[in-house]
Amino acid sequence: MVVKRTRAKYTLEFKMEAVRLVRNGQSSADVAKILGVPKGSLENWIRWDEQGQLTGGKSQVISxxxxxxxxxxxxxxxxxxxxxxxxxxxxxxxxxSL
Structure with missing residues (x-):
C-alpha cells in the first residue's frame, strides 16, 4: 500500500511569526517543535526572510x-x-554551600 503525503502550506503571517520567535531568542528547534513544522523548513524561512524572499502558501489558513x-x-x-x-x-x- 502506497501512502501519498501532501506537502503542508503555511500562510505568510504564520511563517513571519515563526521567524519572529526565532529572532526573539527561541531556538529554531524549539519553535519548530512547538509549531509542528519541520526544522529545515523553519531554517529556510529564516534564510528567505533575510534575503527578502519569504512568501506564503494559500491553502492552509491560520486564524x-x-x-x-x-x-x-x-x-x-x-x-x-x-x-x-x-x-x-x-x-x-x-x-x-554545604
Whole structure:
C-alpha cells in the first residue's frame, strides 16, 4: 500500500511569526517543535526572510487564535526552560554551600 503525503502550506503571517520567535531568542528547534513544522523548513524561512524572499502558501489558513496559541506555546516553552535552569542553579549553589 502506497501512502501519498501532501506537502503542508503555511500562510505568510504564520511563517513571519515563526521567524519572529526565532529572532526573539527561541531556538529554531524549539519553535519548530512547538509549531509542528519541520526544522529545515523553519531554517529556510529564516534564510528567505533575510534575503527578502519569504512568501506564503494559500491553502492552509491560520486564524488569529491559532497564531496566539502558537505564540503562547513558545512563551511557555521559554518559561519552562528558564525555570529548569533556575532549578539546576539552585541545586548547584545549595550543594556548594554545604
Amino acid at each position: 488569529e487564535e491559532q497564531m496566539e496559541l502558537a505564540r503562547l506555546r513558545a512563551e511557555l516553552a521559554r518559561v519552562k526552560m528558564e525555570r529548569d535552569i533556575l532549578k539546576k542553579a539552585t541545586a548547584y549553589f545549595a550543594k556548594e
